[in-house]
Amino acid sequence: MRALWRDHVVADSPDDRVVVIEGNRYFPPDTLDRSLFLASPTPYICPWKGECQYWTLRSGDDEAVDAAWSYPTPLPSAIERVGADFSGYVAFGEAVTVLPS
Template sequence: MKAVVGGTVIAEAPVEDLIKIEGNWYFPPSSVNEDYVSTSPTPYTCPWKGECQYLTVTVDNDVLPDRAWRYPNPYPTAFDRVGKDFTDYVAFWKDVKVVE
């Protein structure tokens, strides 16, 4: 699977390495090209996953605020619900296309 903006791949991993949570594909941290993401100041806490860290996706001159997110310290009970440890896995939204 790939996360793509325009023609630029910003994350890539085999589907078996991804985790699907609430309809969103979460990519392993090592599969995300950190050159294209930066920490956003937007706060959010999911009631069952924990404190979320939003990321801004930047490709060339295209800046996409809060189009990615991860959970650096998810609630331990969330692992039971998801079935896996998803710490720092990254999901994408809107302008970032997730394709096979």
């Protein structure tokens, strides 16, 4: 799968490494172009996944605020529920287009 924002590939992963949770595709941390990610101060705690980290995508003066999110340390019960350790995996909102590889 490939995640595109504007003309940037923000993530590129083999499909079998992407974890789908509640219809969102979460990309492994090692498949991200971290040069485009800026940690956001937006707070959120999911009742079943735990504390969320939002990310703003930025390139030059162009940015998409809170366009991505991850769970750096999801609750153990969430990992069990999902069936995979998705710690640090990143999902994307509407500003990013996710396409099959």
